[in-house]
Amino acid sequence: MAPKARVAKPKIPKGTRDFKPDQMTIKQEAFEKITAVFKRHGAVSIDTPVFELRETLTGKYGEDSKLIYDLADQGGELLSLRYDLTVPFARYVALNGITNIKRYHIAKVYRRDNPAMNRGRFREFNQCDFDIAGVYPSMVPDAEVLKVLTEILDDLDLGQYEVKLNHRGLLDAMLDIAGVPPEKFRPICSAIDKLDKEPWDFVRREMVVDKGLEEGVADAIRPFVELRGQPQALLAKLLDKGHAFAGHAGARAALEELRTLFGYLEGMGALANIVFDLSLARGLDYYTGVIYEAVLKGASVGSVAAGGRFDTLVGMFSGKDVPAVGVSIGIERIYNIMEEQARAQAKEEGCSIRETETEVLVASIGNGYQGRRMGIASRLWARGIKAEFGFKANPKMSDSLGYALKQGIDLLVVFGENELENVRLAVCSLGVFKIKNLVAQTEVTVSSQGLEEEVLKSLAALPKRRAIFTYNSVNKATADVESKLKVNA
Amino acid sequence: MAPKARVAKPKIPKGTRDFKPDQMTIKQEAFEKITAVFKRHGAVSIDTPVFELRETLTGKYGEDSKLIYDLADQGGELLSLRYDLTVPFARYVALNGITNIKRYHIAKVYRRDNPAMNRGRFREFNQCDFDIAGVYPSMVPDAEVLKVLTEILDDLDLGQYEVKLNHRGLLDAMLDIAGVPPEKFRPICSAIDKLDKEPWDFVRREMVVDKGLEEGVADAIRPFVELRGQPQALLAKLLDKGHAFAGHAGARAALEELRTLFGYLEGMGALANIVFDLSLARGLDYYTGVIYEAVLKGASVGSVAAGGRFDTLVGMFSGKDVPAVGVSIGIERIYNIMEEQARAQAKEEGCSIRETETEVLVASIGNGYQGRRMGIASRLWARGIKAEFGFKANPKMSDSLGYALKQGIDLLVVFGENELENVRLAVCSLGVFKIKNLVAQTEVTVSSQGLEEEVLKSLAALPKRRAIFTYNSVNKATADVESKLKVNA
Structure with missing residues (x-):
């Protein structure tokens, strides 16, 4: 174990700064x-x-x-x-x-x-x-x-x-x-x-x-x-x-x-x-x-x-x-x-400054899918797609959606159990994925073997926007976006 | 004037290096x-x-x-x-x-x-x-x-x-x-x-x-x-x-x-x-x-x-x-x-490692075109095109061609006098430009108002290559490329 006795207050040299x-x-x-x-x-x-x-x-x-x-x-x-x-x-x-x-x-x-x-x-x-x-x-x-x-x-x-x-x-x-x-x-x-x-x-x-x-x-x-x-x-x-x-x-x-x-x-x-x-x-x-x-x-x-x-x-x-x-x-x-x-500008448009370039969040419904999310993300990385899989063992759908909106991630790839966690967010059985487009507020269903191609297609179809901002809906309530997704689904 | 008396030999600190x-x-x-x-x-x-x-x-x-x-x-x-x-x-x-x-x-x-x-x-x-x-x-x-x-x-x-x-x-x-x-x-x-x-x-x-x-x-x-x-x-x-x-x-x-x-x-x-x-x-x-x-x-x-x-x-x-x-x-x-x-790899393929990303060299035939070359380059810069105009007051065509080949510049925009400097490199009167494509070894003639669009079109049509290398013909004699350009012109 590292010594803990002498903890100085962390400081940065005068006249310098960290960039967040x-x-x-x-x-x-x-x-x-x-x-x-x-x-x-x-x-x-x-x-x-x-x-x-x-x-x-x-x-x-x-x-x-x-x-x-x-x-x-x-x-x-x-x-x-x-x-x-x-x-x-x-x-x-x-x-x-x-x-x-x-x-x-x-x-x-x-x-x-x-x-x-x-x-x-x-x-x-x-x-x-x-x-x-x-x-x-x-x-x-x-x-x-x-x-x-x-x-x-x-x-x-x-x-x-x-x-x-x-x-x-x-x-x-x-x-x-x-x-x-x-x-x-x-x-x-x-x-x-x-x-x-x-x-x-x-x-x-x-x-x-x-x-x-x-x-x-x-x-x-x-x-x-x-x-x-x-x-x-x-x-x-x-x-x-x-x-x-x-x-x-x-x-x-x-x-x-x-x-x-x-x-x-x-x-x-x-x-x-x-x-x-x-x-x-x-x-x-x-x-x-x-x-x-x-x-x-x-x-x-x-x-x-x-x-x-x-x-x-x-x-x-x-x-x-x-x-x-x-x-x-x-x-x-x-x-x-x-x-x-x-x-x-971010304040005026109700969005944030992006910190990452992540394009896809891999999300799951149900418990015990940590490793599987990591495997799915690996398939996307192999195709050059910028993807995260979430470090929470068993994230709720609202966690995933909230995170994606906050970070300006445009696509969610969702898989999970037949038993639905949430009636409004109906997803399909294992081996089948839903790609949720948070910009267009639409979703498509795709089988496992077609996943990467469909994600690439969805990414290519996204509207151009200034890269440094999240999209505008970030400050809207998650529930609002959830319900629109349901409407269009 | 800066003092010249005490000229120390220039040195770099031990264990460090410049990157060229x-x-x-x-x-x-x-x-x-x-x-x-x-x-x-x-x-x-x-x-x-x-x-x-x-x-x-x-x-x-x-x-x-x-x-x-x-x-x-x-x-x-x-x-x-x-x-x-x-x-x-x-x-x-x-x-x-x-x-x-x-x-x-x-x-x-x-x-x-x-x-x-x-x-x-x-x-x-x-x-x-x-x-x-x-x-x-x-x-x-x-x-x-x-x-x-x-x-x-x-x-x-x-x-x-x-x-x-x-x-x-x-x-x-x-x-x-x-x-x-x-x-x-x-x-x-x-x-x-x-x-x-x-x-x-x-x-x-x-x-x-x-x-x-x-x-x-x-x-x-x-x-x-x-x-x-x-x-x-x-x-x-x-x-x-x-x-x-x-x-x-x-x-x-x-x-x-x-x-x-x-x-x-x-x-x-x-x-x-x-x-x-x-x-x-x-x-x-x-x-x-x-x-x-x-x-x-x-x-x-x-x-x-x-x-x-x-x-x-x-x-x-x-x-x-x-x-x-x-x-x-x-x-x-x-x-x-x-x-x-x-x-x-460069040695094997007879090319060099690129130092710049320049896409176009603006060249002229005849004397007194320095300012005009700079003006033409400015039009290209305004469209986001990476262009150089040559610092030599009155460059010869062979200078321009040699420089472009050495640096891996794919296009030459050439203008100049009716009086031809070089019969093999026939170019047109002022207000008319030749765009020489050194990769395809072709050239097109374009009027002044169409210049930027034609350059953009030519750039878009270039074959993909690994960005860090000049193209392969760099080590061929300039005259060789010149004569091919003539053949295809």
Whole structure:
């Protein structure tokens, strides 16, 4: 016997959560929709370990490095849990000498952040990453990454969204033109990054008081970061000979890239939700070109996806750059919204979120049929049919019916004694089965040898419905369904 | 620009590996087959964090506890990476006050073991667990778990296997009858556990020399651990009044459970590969009833799955037992075999393992069609068609054809100039497309407005083939296929 003396209260680590069965149904639906888009675009899949050598992660995340989980030194290598999937991807590309790849990766990442679980901020969470690495014509992979992002947000149907887009080259140019010394580019960018949450005065104070920028220089940044609008319209304005960018080579190069990008996005029908926003800065060190961030309009969850071009990250491992561009989808926030939506819809329609995919419940009338139910279920499993047989030794018919309705199981296969347990649910003698269709509320009688074929036929004839829900009648009284079955029988 | 000065050679942690795209194809196929069995049996899915509080794992794994990865103490809770999925499952059941659940969980676990990667022993590896917890009629869940295990091994088609089965109650009884003092049951069991690799004399020496067992007692164990055979035949022998077990209440109870279990397994057609083997001991502390281990015959990979009943593990967390039984599939070893099989088959058939699921490659003839290819691909994506458009600005037709063959893409959608790049591959003017079917080696011409429908029609008409392989012609010279296409065009 196991020791019982010291029973601690069971606990889960701070900032993490278990996913329960109905939550897994929604999570898997989200993953399937996202994976479908990745596959539609011809992406391959890879997997990397959950931990990396500590030195692999060092110097990639700026101030956020303090959020990395280290493993204890138990002898051997020093290891850390991955902070994102981008740096492991770059390590993978470098280690395997890959020159071009379009890959997706859905996996957990770890941050010792202050958890805010109701807003979707966890210490363990999933990222869905899509990246294209390789030397390709300018902006072609960038355009496909943004197309993938918009397809995913469209397919997930989370409501209105916008993708804010900017270019590191423009950020650098505006700071240069405003007179920011180069060594302050990065801290000033990280102040600008707060403009989506804080007013200009707050950000200006950080620039001047905390980061020692001259007041006049800070004021010169303002007109740039207020630039925001439809991509091609704003681009035309910035390309105008009269604009400050016209005299700046770095700005002109970035604007030319954006012109190409916007053209491709328009051709792919992916420009409608893009907003060209010069206040978008993105904190991470490794971005080198176009950057973007998707936000849901009217939602309080913050950004749901972000990414950009990182042309020098692979080279930090191998000494040989492989240019790359990608996006990370933050599935936890999206998942929270989907769960809310699904629960609201289930409530409205009087059904539940399915936890299993079971198609058939094998039920019996009378006592002593446990083994026989298991044998019948085995015949169905052998034909690929998803079936349960009930763990209760001698279940009542109302138990079986109630369970099937609750779980969204559409068919009951019933057999039993000649002596009827219940007059309304007349079933036949052994060797003969009734297949009860709880959706159509009909039933057919079939001999033992025809069982599997008849079940397959009944399953094929079921109406299509959204897989994650039980059917609508689940909340009706079992007796009600029982009586309808009787009427149609 | 990112710093380039300190370029370390990229490395991956010891005992871990990256999965490359073609390996992911096989891994995902393995997961899909295993998940299909779990779902066929009505299992729900859950997810738990990759790390647990250190105290959750303490005292569950006996000597193997030294293999647990601890996280560094960075302030806050003391955490460890999970060692298996069974203890987190018990913690989940206890924490959430669950009284009954049938769940599967496929996830990574971590062991600081000496890696033997060619034999499938890694420090990070996936387990596929299926467990049934709850108070149910005796041996019914146990039978379903074993049925699931045999279905998985059958469906994976890894060759001949056997499932060795024993009962903790019988192990205890045989040691009791042989005269082993109760405090030595566990160390002696762990010696017995080595009988699958070592001869009796080796194990006897460990019992006597290392573990201080009297020679006569050790010799009395031998006839028990040599008992092995067809379940019902051996059971009948052990139930005989003349057998030593007949006088032992614990043995009789265990044998009665096995009689019930074997009956259910026979009724489910799952007894053929089960071997009743009294030398099977299993090292882990938490088993309380039936135990089992699956091995592939003639393979050098050791056991590929193992499990048993653990009735007191949940109670170690909550103080309230929830009886449970389950099995862990060791996917890494299975995966290695599947990869070997797939590579051999691909070689034999002259094809490759697919890395993507792309159905259509959009190709153009002539220069300057990059954006147009992207637009055409977007139309296909919008209809759920998996399509690529090629990142090369001005690909040659032979590039496109070669890529499609290499990747196993079945259809080419081609458009381009009136001026023909290649007389043999005559295509039509803009606004008109050729759909080249590389499987049937035929092509049809279609106007722009009919494109999506025609592609969908062509895809639906493709012959079924095993999804993980490119088609057979991949290794034929591109020119050969080109000329055939011409012949049929």
